[in-house]
Amino acid sequence: NEKMTIKTPVNNQKILMRELMTKAEIVNLLKEISKNETVEIEDSRRRVEEYKAIIKRGNAEELIKVINSIKLEKDEKNSIGKKLNKTDEDIMISASKQLYQEMAIVLEIDVDEVQDYIKNNI
Numbered sequence: 001n002e003k004m005t006i007k008t009p010v011n012n013q014k015i016l017m018r019e020l021m022t023k024a025e026i027v028n029l030l031k032e033i034s035k036n037e038t039v040e041i042e043d044s045r046r047r048v049e050e051y052k053a054i055i056k057r058g059n060a061e062e063l064i065k066v067i068n069s070i071k072l073e074k075d076e077k078n079s080i081g082k083k084l085n086k087t088d089e090d091i092m093i094s095a096s097k098q099l100y101q102e103m104a105i106v107l108e109i110d111v112d113e114v115q116d117y118i119k120n121n122i
Contacts, residue, residue: 021060021106027121032061034122038069051091055098063099067092 008015021029039054041047051069054062070092074084084092100114109117 018058020102023106025060026103026106029060029064030118030122033064033068033118036068036072037065038072039065048087048091051088051095055091055094058098060099060102063095066095067099070095 008017010017039047039050041050047069051066054066070084070088073088074092077084100111103114103117104111107114107117
């Protein structure tokens with residue numbers, strides 16, 4: 001958000017701060033996307049907890065696994081005429097937003113262009 005400013009001490013243990021990915025890391029990340037790896041947890045409550053922990057950590061490879069997992073579930077539910085539950089939908093939006101915003105900054109493109117960039121480079 002261009003209008004938001006967040007100030008926190010850099011040695012704050014409660015707030016995760018890490019370097020942005022590099023363009024080279026994004027290229028490697030695109031290889032991970034094509035593997036279609038998922039988070040394999042059967043219990044839905046534990047899976048949601050793990051999804052939230054992954055979002056909090058902000059690790060791009062893990063975020064991709066969350067997005068892949070939820071997209072797979074969404075496709076499966078769509079094929080039988082059902083909808084994805086609200087919690088999973090919100091988690092997918094949050095994970096995608098976090099990943100796409102970072103990629104947009106590094107690639108110097110608009111956030112809306114990230115999905116097309118991914119599709120064209122995997």
